[in-house]
Amino acid sequence: MADGTERAWIDAAEKVSAGVTEGIDCPENGDDALQVTWMPGPIPAVGEYELHCPSCQAVRYLRVTCIRAADDDGPISPSAGTVDDAVAGRAPSPSTERVRP
DSSP states (O other): OOOHHHHHHHHHHHHHHTTOOSSOBOTTTSSSBOEEEEEEOSSTTEEEEEEEOTTTOOEEEEEEEEEOOTTOOSOOEEOOOEEEOOOTTOOOOGGGEEEOO
């Protein structure tokens, strides 16, 4: 079961995946708004959002995989990503990911 801080990071990641990138309070202590930065991956269908608090230096990553329906010729859109429980300053690791529902 997620504790309050972990749940707050998941809520922040869900806001980012819904398109909100400003005005998200730091889940660690609410001392500042998170800075959300898009980082493209090695292929166009993969990338990550870095959620970083400039005051306390807390950081988490939201990995996004874009998909296209087999019958859709439209643009690629983001699917549900994963939340990486990275510690401050550590690169995301597939071994620490939890898949979102």
